[in-house]
Amino acid sequence: MIAISSHHASKRILLRGACAAVLALGLSACSTNRPDRMSTGSISPAVSHSYDQMNMDQLRQAEASVGASYARNPKDRNTGLNYANILMMTGKNAQALAVMQQVAIAYPADREVLAAYGKSQAAAGQLEQALNTIQRAQTPDRPDWRLYSAEGAVLDQLGRSNEARTKYRQALDLKPNDPSILSNLGMSYVLQNDPRTAETYLRSAAGQPGADSRIRQNLALVVGLQGRFEEAQKIATQELSPQQAQANLTYLRGMLSQQNAWSQLSDKNKKTEVR
16 A cells, blocks of 8 residues: 655645646736636646636636626526636636536537536636546547546546546647647646656647647746746746746745745655655
8 A cells, every 4th residue: 555644745735836726827827917727737627718817806707707608598508617617727626527427418428518517617626526527428439538638637636646647648649739638637746746757748748839828837947946946937927927927936935945844745755764
């Protein structure tokens, strides 16, 4: 049996604390005027809109508008998917889960719906249920790379990183060099306190066509975790305002310098082996 020592668990908590949660990790989520959209990367929103570019005030307006549409027709697939996505981005995970439960009831065989349902379960802390939902959506004869990547993200949340990376590599076999999968794989290494390896994957992800802001903010995160704050700030400011980028780096620097926590955990790790 593998017994995870308390200092190792503390290190994982510190990494989560540096930017809040595991699903969709990104420095942008630390800023007070930006929505929480953290992921080892991402189980991507099933219906793509420009929500990722909105600040919190804009998201609240979108929430009201899409929520009104959902109230008029709660069985509309795309409206339900969009509404649940916005609710998660504004931190209303329990409500998002309730919405996705209704959408999943109406579309029980829709793999995109099941993937989004799994995302909402994971965001609400129902990790085992999320894993079951995503696995149920996957079909061996028609495997979906998005579902493999989503499954990996949940496995990472459960601390099953080796299994998670297997799923990410299965996803890459189906979708080579996809930036979201590479980002997930990189963030998996962050959770295992290996930011150097994480940086390799995240630099590859950021250099791929279609890489979005969240991936580049993930790269800024892992660079910052290695103490290279000026470089991290340069990466972050490419797409964030200087004020937002500075707030993110200040937050991260503060988290890692509290009572010299990172160094203390690192030293303790050298003295105590995980058995």
